[in-house]
Amino acid sequence: MTARTFFRSVPRGAWFTTGIAAVAAVGLSVWAFGFAIPSQADATQTITRTATAALRTMEKTVSTTGTVTPAIEDSVSFAVSGTVTAVKVAAGDTVKKGQTLATVDTLQLKADLLQAKADLAEAKATLASAEDAADGTSAATAQVSAAEAAVNVAKASVSDAEDAMDDATLVAPDAGLVSAVDIAVGDKISSGSSGGSSSGTGGTSGGTGGSSAGGQGTASTSASLSSSSSSSAAFTIVSTDSWAVDVSVGETDIANVTKGDQVELSTDDGTAYYGTVSEVGLLPSTTSGSAEYPVTIAITGKGKGLFDGVSVDISIVYERRTDVLAVPSMAVTTADGTSTVTVVASDGTQKKTTVKTGDTAEDYTEITSGLSEGDSVLVASFTPRGASGDSGTQNSQNGTGRFPGGGEMPSGGFPGGSTGGQGGGFPGGQGGNQ
Structure with a gap:
């Protein structure tokens, strides 16, 4: 049988199917060698997150809840x-x-x-x-x-x-x-x-x-x-433009609360209000099983949007310090009484540095010595799933495979940043790849 006779004997549908298969094979090869394999190689690169040591306002608060009532009821x-x-x-x-x-x-x-x-x-x-x-x-x-x-x-x-x-x-x-x-x-x-x-x-x-x-x-x-x-x-x-909140504060916290302390309040919809402690009771109540002291809070201003009976979350600020050098607490590792951070230089090199820490508030730790304002510190590093199909690794500056303080990688990313290759940041700091 001649070649011409052979080609004529093959049905046209078979030729069509064979052509589609050939095109698919070529496309798969292009994708595999042009995209998939290079992407898997890139995925093995370690992604890091950094933050900048910056001056912050540190506060100590007593938190509670209460119900708004008219400040005047004559x-x-x-x-x-x-x-x-x-x-x-x-x-x-x-x-x-x-x-x-x-x-x-x-x-x-x-x-x-x-x-x-x-x-x-x-x-x-x-x-x-x-x-x-x-x-x-x-x-x-x-x-x-x-x-x-x-x-x-x-x-x-x-x-x-x-x-x-x-x-x-x-x-x-x-x-x-x-x-x-x-x-x-x-x-x-x-x-x-x-x-x-x-x-x-x-x-x-x-x-x-x-x-x-x-x-x-x-x-x-x-x-x-x-x-x-x-x-x-x-x-x-x-009163319709003067409001107060009566709350109870436990015996452990009442020693920190004094008349005149500033108070931050917020409703369920996130609206913020401010006030001051107007009265601190001297006699406790034990109806809840533990001693609690009555505290009255006067809301500042006319309290637009408030009404009798609305519930509010309350933070009584009993200590506030400004211009405090601090870094995210995730950047600090403490072992055997010694605290360290990993300082990241502008060229990407890393150096573990011993620091002295102070108070901790709102996921930030005060640094009293060992760092300067503007220093970049390693918060966490992450190695995604590699080309070999392994499960990937999570690394912190101490190389233990976990974040400082023993936490896993936050779902959805870092505070103020992301988990991908783009530089994220923390409130008061900066982040990015190194």
Whole structure:
């Protein structure tokens, strides 16, 4: 059979299949010798990560959690007796400090004030008579002293009666939202205060409520509604732009917390807020099985976005130092009380150096001697899977096959960098291949 006859006898489909196989074989060869084999050779190269010794701010903190509450929650009631003549606000209203909330009638209060003034005038007249009749005897001197004391008592009664007149107008002790109103026009208010009575009438003229600018009465929790004998407040006012957090700190950490410490707070969505420690309790609670001390934190500013009941993570900063030379803790190896790092020169050469370390915070270690700012140190090295199919090796500067401190290679890369051939970095440092 001639060659021509042979080729004609072979089906065309067979020739097509043979052609495809030949092209695939050529392509596979090109890929294997042009890409795969060189890539496997490159993969055996060791990848290193470095960081730069840099100045940082080192902090020591106490961490806890808490719930935001209004910094102000006033229970406001009248400190005098009388019938409610006006209620100026309703639940849900926003009030300013010193704004009028309600008033009571002043008929009895005016009578008490007039009686107190009359008693004062009488006491002064008695004193004048005693002074005129004084003849130097012990009895006369005693009468003058008694009259002077009566004048002082009468003056105090007038002052109390005047305060009671001012207290007939109840004002907001702080700005905020009126969250509850438990009083209405016509209610009879009975003072439960320990204020004195004006002489001559027996009517109560004063209460425990203080006075604000302008002479008007402020909050008192001692008065109640006579119609129901209830001790509930007439008004409840809460702040809407002033917030606080009450937390508990264990007995181990409480010694580090002092009034005025700065506080960093964050909500679940990552929003950051700041504050200060406003109060540290002296008596612990043991309800949780261990002693814990109450600590109150005042949030700085108006706390935009906060509301009553939101949960926050809290870091109380009790020590902060700036310009501290530090490197990632992964770069430090400590054995038998001696700490070392591997310094990487600009030409890639490595040298193990003994250093002295200080505090550790946020995955960084303070270096007190042995390094200078700007020195490059080896954090970790990694040899990927080789061409021979071995499992690869992970190396640190001490050659143990693990990272400093015994950690495995971080999944997904190094902090601030990557696991590939591109130079990664650490916060405050630099990284790259050497």
